[in-house]
Amino acid sequence: MSTDSHAADLAATAEDVFRAQFGASPEGAWAAPGRVNLIGEHTDYNDGFVMPFALPYYTVAAAAKAESWELFSSSGDGQTVRFATLDGARGWAAYAAGVAWAMNEAGYAVGPARIALHSDVPTGASLSSSAALEGAVLLALAGLYGHDIPVEEAAVICQRAENDYVGMPCGILDQSASLMCEEGRAMFMDCRDLSREQVPFNVEDHGLVMLVIDTNAPHRLVDSEYAARRADCERAAELLGVRSLRDAPADAHLDDERLNRRLRHVLSENRRVLRTVEILKGGSVAGIGELLTASHASLRGDYEVSSPELDSAVDAALGAGALGARMTGGGFGGSAIALVEAAAAPKVEAAVKEAAKAAGLPVPRVFTARAAAGAHRVR
Numbered sequence: 001m002s003t004d005s006h007a008a009d010l011a012a013t014a015e016d017v018f019r020a021q022f023g024a025s026p027e028g029a030w031a032a033p034g035r036v037n038l039i040g041e042h043t044d045y046n047d048g049f050v051m052p053f054a055l056p057y058y059t060v061a062a063a064a065k066a067e068s069w070e071l072f073s074s075s076g077d078g079q080t081v082r083f084a085t086l087d088g089a090r091g092w093a094a095y096a097a098g099v100a101w102a103m104n105e106a107g108y109a110v111g112p113a114r115i116a117l118h119s120d121v122p123t124g125a126s127l128s129s130s131a132a133l134e135g136a137v138l139l140a141l142a143g144l145y146g147h148d149i150p151v152e153e154a155a156v157i158c159q160r161a162e163n164d165y166v167g168m169p170c171g172i173l174d175q176s177a178s179l180m181c182e183e184g185r186a187m188f189m190d191c192r193d194l195s196r197e198q199v200p201f202n203v204e205d206h207g208l209v210m211l212v213i214d215t216n217a218p219h220r221l222v223d224s225e226y227a228a229r230r231a232d233c234e235r236a237a238e239l240l241g242v243r244s245l246r247d248a249p250a251d252a253h254l255d256d257e258r259l260n261r262r263l264r265h266v267l268s269e270n271r272r273v274l275r276t277v278e279i280l281k282g283g284s285v286a287g288i289g290e291l292l293t294a295s296h297a298s299l300r301g302d303y304e305v306s307s308p309e310l311d312s313a314v315d316a317a318l319g320a321g322a323l324g325a326r327m328t329g330g331g332f333g334g335s336a337i338a339l340v341e342a343a344a345a346p347k348v349e350a351a352v353k354e355a356a357k358a359a360g361l362p363v364p365r366v367f368t369a370r371a372a373a374g375a376h377r378v379r
């Protein structure tokens, strides 16, 4: 199914939900996808390199201007969330209210709206369901209130919503991916200035598939450990006298053993992203497998953000012949990816599930990902 027809189907449902909840028609529907990060993990807040692609799963916001805020999510608890002012929204509504707040802060004045959200982005799976929600709401409010926001600024506004309203100190990866990725491409981005290059990424043309393995493991300690990694990186940069770890020399070393491992991950991961870009531009996809696997080893050993579920998935996929495999996203649960020959996909999927069962872990959900279109107005 093409991205367009899939997003259109979701939008039709979102519009139905809107009419059922609010007894009127929306003025439009805007979609933003979840993402997989191919490589470049925990580099974004170090001004480093990332390489996400958009998943063909979207959050759609069907919306209309209104007298006060009324939000409804088809995956919520069935209640419409209503508020007169933008402070104090909780749960999923905080992501939407946060975007409106951050738009106002950035000088893009938006008034209240009715918004019905409908999504098939997996939640709690490190696939950026939050960024999809933020992106869809931002496009909807910009559309309703007549703002043409440069996409880089839009990403920063969504990140600000999450950092300063929701309170999650995330980097710029997820929001940029959801807003800027393009169909059939992986997006190589420099997080220092958000400059980017869309690199062709059609694994099927190479007889390969990209499996996403959602471990079904609850995220654990995500927020506190994430903040702790960021703090380690900031301290390491301070000790080295550089603006951010991206600027550390290749042979930089710190006496503090833990900080040195964090440094080693960021430096080596940035190199792996650059090498991945070279290999893809050289026309090979299979050739990036080893880099994916090396990225996982570094995240597991040096950065310490993996989990037993993610390690089990990666090890089992590699054991069953995957060309490469790694965790994707923040870690501590969520999803892994595995690059496999198309013919080997069933065997790899079976091995991953078997390994989880044998270890007494939740059985993962496995699906095939292709690079889909980024956020856009559907109707």
Ligand code: GLA
Pocket (backbone or CB within 6 Å): 037, 040, 041, 042, 043, 044, 045, 170, 171, 172, 173, 174, 329, 330, 331
């Ligand atoms: C989460 C954050 C991103 C990024 C990744 C790790 O997804 O939201 O900003 O830091 O973790 O690469």
